[in-house]
Amino acid sequence: xxxxxxxxxxxxxxxxxxxxxxxxxxxxxxxxxxxxxxxxxxxxxxxxxxxxxxxxxxxxxxxxxxxxxxxxxxxxxxxxxxxxxxxxxxxxxxxxxxxxxxxxxxxxxxxxxxxxxxxxxxxxxxxxxxxxxxxxxxxxxxxxxxxxxxxxxxxxxxxxxxxxxxxxxxxxxxxxxxxxxxxxxxxxxxxxxxxxxxxxxxxxxxxxxxxxxxxxxxxxxxxxxxxxxxxxxxxxxxxxxxxxxxxxxxxxxxxxxxxxxxxxxxxxxxxxxxxxxxxxxxxxxxxxxxxxxxxxxxxxxxxxxxxxxxxxxxxxxxxxxxxxxxxxxxxxxxxxxxxxxxxxxxxxxxxxxxxxxxxxxxxxxxx
Numbered sequence: 001x002x003x004x005x006x007x008x009x010x011x012x013x014x015x016x017x018x019x020x021x022x023x024x025x026x027x028x029x030x031x032x033x034x035x036x037x038x039x040x041x042x043x044x045x046x047x048x049x050x051x052x053x054x055x056x057x058x059x060x061x062x063x064x065x066x067x068x069x070x071x072x073x074x075x076x077x078x079x080x081x082x083x084x085x086x087x088x089x090x091x092x093x094x095x096x097x098x099x100x101x102x103x104x105x106x107x108x109x110x111x112x113x114x115x116x117x118x119x120x121x122x123x124x125x126x127x128x129x130x131x132x133x134x135x136x137x138x139x140x141x142x143x144x145x146x147x148x149x150x151x152x153x154x155x156x157x158x159x160x161x162x163x164x165x166x167x168x169x170x171x172x173x174x175x176x177x178x179x180x181x182x183x184x185x186x187x188x189x190x191x192x193x194x195x196x197x198x199x200x201x202x203x204x205x206x207x208x209x210x211x212x213x214x215x216x217x218x219x220x221x222x223x224x225x226x227x228x229x230x231x232x233x234x235x236x237x238x239x240x241x242x243x244x245x246x247x248x249x250x251x252x253x254x255x256x257x258x259x260x261x262x263x264x265x266x267x268x269x270x271x272x273x274x275x276x277x278x279x280x281x282x283x284x285x286x287x288x289x290x291x292x293x294x295x296x297x298x299x300x301x302x303x304x305x306x307x308x309x310x311x312x313x314x315x316x317x318x319x320x321x322x323x324x325x326x327x328x329x330x331x332x333x334x335x336x337x338x339x340x341x342x343x344x345x346x347x348x349x350x351x352x353x354x355x356x357x358x359x360x361x362x363x364x365x366x367x
Contacts, residue, residue: 009045015077016041022084026107044073055158055189067158068347075121075309075346080114082311121309121348126164128171128341129355133326135334136364137297139278146246146278146361148179149203152302153340155214157189159347168341169197171356178205179242182232183300184212184253184284188344191218191226198230205242207232212284212303213255214344235282239269247279249296254285270295278361286322286337294331298359306339310351 020041024034047070054063087106094100101109140146149172156165172180180203201207209232215223227234235250242248249269266281270292273279279296281288286301306324307313317323320337327335341354 012074013045015081016045018081018084019077022080022103022107022110026104026111044070044077048074051158060158064158071159071346072118072348075348075350076114076118078309078312078346079117079350080110083113083117084110117350118348121346121350124351124353125343125347125349126161126167127353128168129353130171130175131355131357132360133336133357134360134362135298136362137278138364139276139297140245140361140363142363142365144363146179147177148181148280148359148361149175149177150181150183150300150336150338150357150359151186151341152183152284152300152338153185153212153305153342153344154182155185155188155340155342155344156191156194157187157218159345160188160342161347164342164347165194168354168356172201175358177203177358179203179246179248180207181248181280181282181300182207182209183282183302183338184210185214185302185340185344186212187218187223187226188214189218191222195226195229198232202231205245208240208242208248208250208282209234210250210282210284211236211253211255213253216253216255237266237269239273241274241277245277247273247277248282249273249279250282253283267291267295286320286335288329288333288335293329293333296333298361299333299335300338301335302338302340304337304339305344305349306352308340308343308349308352309346313352 020038023029023037027033029037047066051063051067051070054066084107087110091100091106151172154168180201186209209227211220211223211234224234233240235248237251239247239249249266251266266289270279270281278298281296281299283299283301285303288299304316304320304323307316313323322335322337324337324339327337329335336357338357339352339355341356343349343354
């Protein structure tokens with residue numbers, strides 16, 4: 001984590017130097033104005049640290065307000081950087097054919113486009129989609145249907161907007177399903193006010209969840225207490241059978257390793273369940289072991305957010321080739337990677353809409 005923070009703040013500082021140079025060139029700032037701008041940008045670089053300090057000290061109102069400003073600015077800065085580079089490249093290409101825009105108009109246009117993208121991103125983050133996927137299997141009786149709702153990466157924390165969460169909750173509440181499953185990163189700090197809603201949900205076959213990396217960052221004990229009070233069965237490297245219909249195998253996230261967990265043999269868990277029942281694996285990160293293929297029918301994962309803000313998906317896919325969508329794996333196993341329901345860091349989504357997913361697993365004849 002320390003190495004990640006060092007790399008992140010080094011890159012983030014460099015990004016702000018780029019923003020500083022573009023804005024100073026646009027506005028033709030003098031010495032005093034340049035100093036003021038540099039101090040303001042320096043504050044924004046380190047404001048995320050101040051946010052977490054305020055939250056730790058219990059100043060949640062102040063932390064929430066600063067977090068919204070700080071992470072919204074983060075989204076703007078990243079988008080400004082990408083848009084500026086794109087427009088500069090386009091201008092350079094067009095210069096071969098005649099007159100082209102100079103640096104100042106390009107910077108102004110980049111600022112306008114970045115602002116519009118951020119405003120749209122706030123809207124998209126609240127535009128929750130309910131995605132429906134049908135799967136056929138001979139492990140469900142012919143003519144029968146098992147329905148489950150999958151939610152992941154809600155990230156209930158200081159940057160969460162209540163209007164956003166209310167829309168997600170309404171989308172969940174409106175659906176009648178047999179199972180509710182969560183594949184991690186549901187909690188991310190403040191979660192007390194959302195316990196009551198989750199505790200009201202009572203699908204007939206139960207509610208099951210696994211940890212993501214942010215459950216550990218937020219404090220494993222607090223996260224476990226949230227799931228207990230919300231009446232979820234938190235699966236910690238274990239397998240259960242729900243309603244004598246479906247096997248659910250849940251594994252800790254890799255972030256559990258420093259806590260002495262997350263080392264149980266998944267293959268052993270899968271070999272211990274009933275082979276005649278449909279088997280679902282809940283695993284936060286979209287990874288799997290070759291030895292487990294054919295031992296489960298469907299793995300549900302998240303973590304990637306599908307990049308959350310375009311064009312970060314092109315970076316995400318480098319680390320997680322199975323970045324988003326339904327994948328047919330060898331030996332009959334399948335993997336679904338959700339884009340997630342919430343946001344982490346910047347409270348926006350850009351060209352990566354949030355979702356919850358309903359799976360309709362229907363019986364079919366044959367193997």
